[in-house]
Amino acid sequence: MNCEHIYLLLLTQKISFVFCIGKNLFTWMGPTPIVHFSEPALVKEILSNVYQFHKPSGGNPLRKLLETGLVNKDADQWTKHRKIMNPAFHVEKLKHMVPAFYTCTAEMINKWEDMLKTQSSCELNIVPYFKRLTCDVISRTAFGSSFEEGQRIFELLIEQVDLLVKTRQSIYIPGTSWLPTKRNNRMREIDRELKTLIRSHIDNRIIAMERGEGMKDDLLGILLDSNFKAIKEQGNNNSGLTIDEIIEECKFLYVGGHETTLNFLVWSMVLLAQHTDWQDKARDEVSQFIGDNIPDKDALNRLKILGMFINEVLRLYPPAPMTQRMIHQETKLGDITLPAGSMLHLHIMLLHHDRDVWGDDVKEFKPERFSDGVSKVTKGQASYVPFGVGPRICIAQNSTLMEAKLVLAMILKRYRLELSPSYTHAPHVYVTLEAQHGAHLILHKL
Numbered sequence: 214m215n216c217e218h219i220y221l222l223l224l225t226q227k228i229s230f231v232f233c234i235g236k237n238l239f240t241w242m243g244p245t246p247i248v249h250f251s252e253p254a255l256v257k258e259i260l261s262n263v264y265q266f267h268k269p270s271g272g273n274p275l276r277k278l279l280e281t282g283l284v285n286k287d288a289d290q291w292t293k294h295r296k297i298m299n300p301a302f303h304v305e306k307l308k309h310m311v312p313a314f315y316t317c318t319a320e321m322i323n324k325w326e327d328m329l330k331t332q333s334s335c336e337l338n339i340v341p342y343f344k345r346l347t348c349d350v351i352s353r354t355a356f357g358s359s360f361e362e363g364q365r366i367f368e369l370l371i372e373q374v375d376l377l378v379k380t381r382q383s384i385y386i387p388g389t390s391w392l393p394t395k396r397n398n399r400m401r402e403i404d405r406e407l408k409t410l411i412r413s414h415i416d417n418r419i420i421a422m423e424r425g426e427g428m429k430d431d432l433l434g435i436l437l438d439s440n441f442k443a444i445k446e447q448g449n450n451n452s453g454l455t456i457d458e459i460i461e462e463c464k465f466l467y468v469g470g471h472e473t474t475l476n477f478l479v480w481s482m483v484l485l486a487q488h489t490d491w492q493d494k495a496r497d498e499v500s501q502f503i504g505d506n507i508p509d510k511d512a513l514n515r516l517k518i519l520g521m522f523i524n525e526v527l528r529l530y531p532p533a534p535m536t537q538r539m540i541h542q543e544t545k546l547g548d549i550t551l552p553a554g555s556m557l558h559l560h561i562m563l564l565h566h567d568r569d570v571w572g573d574d575v576k577e578f579k580p581e582r583f584s585d586g587v588s589k590v591t592k593g594q595a596s597y598v599p600f601g602v603g604p605r606i607c608i609a610q611n612s613t614l615m616e617a618k619l620v621l622a623m624i625l626k627r628y629r630l631e632l633s634p635s636y637t638h639a640p641h642v643y644v645t646l647e648a649q650h651g652a653h654l655i656l657h658k659l
Contacts, residue, residue: 236567237549247556248549251563253570255547257595259538259557261603264288266538269556273385275397278404279370279377282465283608295608297443297454298462301435302608307615308510309430313353314619315507317360321346322627329658336633338651339482340475347475350616355432355466356414366410370467373403374644411463415456432466466609468644473532474613476647480530481523481621483638486630486654488578495519496625503622513618521580523617524587527599528571529578532645534562536601561598570596629657 238249250256259266267287283294300306321342328335345360352363360367376396390397418429418437436459444453454462485492498518506512538557543550551557568575570591571582582590591597600607607613624630633653641649 236563242556245554245556246552247558248551249558249560251560251567252547253564253567253591253594253596256559256564256598257602258546259559260595260598260601260605263291263604265544266540266557269537269539273380274390275380275400276377278400279373279464279468281461282469283462284465284469291605293452294454294458294462295604297439298436298608300439301432302612304611306430306435307612310354310612311508311510311513311615311619314350314616315623317346317349317353318620318623320349322623325628325656329656334655334657336635336653336655338653340479340648340651343475343478343482344471346620347471347478350474351467351470353431354612355463355470357429357431357434366407366467367471369403369407369410370464370471373400373407374468374472376400376403378643407464408457408460411460412456414463415459433463436462470609470613472645473607473609474616476530476645477527477532477613478617478620479648479652480646481526481617482624482630482654483632483636483648483652484522484526484529484578485621485625486632489629489631491518491522491578491580492625492630495522495621499622499625503626508619508622510615513615513622516618516622518580519618519621520614521583523614523621524583524597525578525580528565528597530640530646531561531565531599533599534642534646535560564596564598567596570594627659629659631655631657 236250236252237255238251240247240249250259268285283291283298286294324342325335325337328337348363348367349360352358352360352367356363376399379396380400414433415437418433422437422441440453440459444450446452485495495516495518498516502515503512536559538559540551540553540555540557542553544553544555545551565571566575587597595602600610600613631654633655636653637650639649640646
């Protein structure tokens with residue numbers, strides 16, 4: 214960890230005391246030791262051991278109203294949830310998602326076409342359009358419904374996210390979560406309404422299944438089917454998920470899938486507009502392999518240049534720049550002995566900007582570094598982990614990458630992208646790494 218990285222931590226996390234060993238940094242928050250890791254081998258070991266390194270617990274109990282589902286499970290609970298959810302994200306299921314990706318993107322582009330009926334170019338902030346697009350994709354792929362049908366769920370989730378972030382930014386005093394404050398009451402009201410709305414979706418599916426109707430091939434349908442099979446195979450309800458746990462996973466699909474994909478697409482558009490040479494290369498590739506056809510899974514898999522471009526976007530702007538773990542007992546990690554109760558901060562952004570791995574051009578935008586694949590450039594190290602690594606790697610990684618390729622391909626076929634003079638570059642961590650002041654681009658109709 215170099216001086217630049219240490220200064221960044223001092224500035225952003227208000228740390229007053231630092232003890233550094235190699236690429237690992239030790240700080241304290243009151244009596245709690247915090248270890249900051251940016252050494253690939255240790256990050257891989259931490260992320261690969263789900264039984265020893267746990268998701269952080271404690272803090273304000275109201276966090277659990279939103280921080281639910283697979284991403285926050287540990288040990289045996291994580292294993293059970295992951296096993297039941299895996300079929301919904303199997304690579305063969307992607308072909309059923311592609312038509313939904315296409316429909317949602319086409320609807321967004323139609324709105325842009327209406328704006329360009331009387332002019333050849335227009336300026337717009339793409340963030341609101343991609344926010345609606347990613348919401349629509351989740352509604353269709355997860356529940357087989359349109360954005361309008363899922364709009365209330367998204368409105369509530371966005372409000373809940375804002376309230377949760379404000380909660381995180383304040384010091385938690387034990388017991389205050391039960392006080393009838395305006396914020397506490399509103400967070401619980403939102404949670405009750407969300408559970409009612411999502412439960413109605415689930416109840417309707419269960420009723421249809423009991424009538425003998427076939428299970429829909431969306432994420433909720435596959436999840437329910439997988440859950441019933443797990444219970445039937447073991448002859449034990451404890452082998453499956455409860456209705457409340459399924460509701461948690463649905464909330465996780467909405468929040469996790471929306472925030473990650475939204476900001477990933479925004480940064481991709483910004484970098485396409487900044488680097489017009491790569492924009493032209495990617496457009497030529499799209500014309501060669503897709504042309505005027507509707508993209509399918511096989512055609513999207515052939516877009517190697519766009520794949521290299523996407524990898525470099527994720528290297529420079531990983532959706533989650535830092536992730537956390539904690540230990541409940543004294544643990545030996547490499548040459549370091551960590552006391553029980555230690556918090557571990559794994560700095561994905563620092564891994565992606567490590568000169569020892571990426572070279573002196575680490576800060577430059579160079580998609581060609583991925584021309585021979587990720588493992589070639591990282592030499593097998595855990596130095597590129599935008600979706601995590603090990604058994605807890607993001608379950609929706611393949612669907613997210615497929616969605617991004619299709620959306621960008623459809624846009625490149627129709628528009629030349631240019632950064633607006635009003636664009637202000639301000640990466641900012643809110644829930645994920647977002648463009649704080651929006652992303653103002655100029656679309657030129659081809």
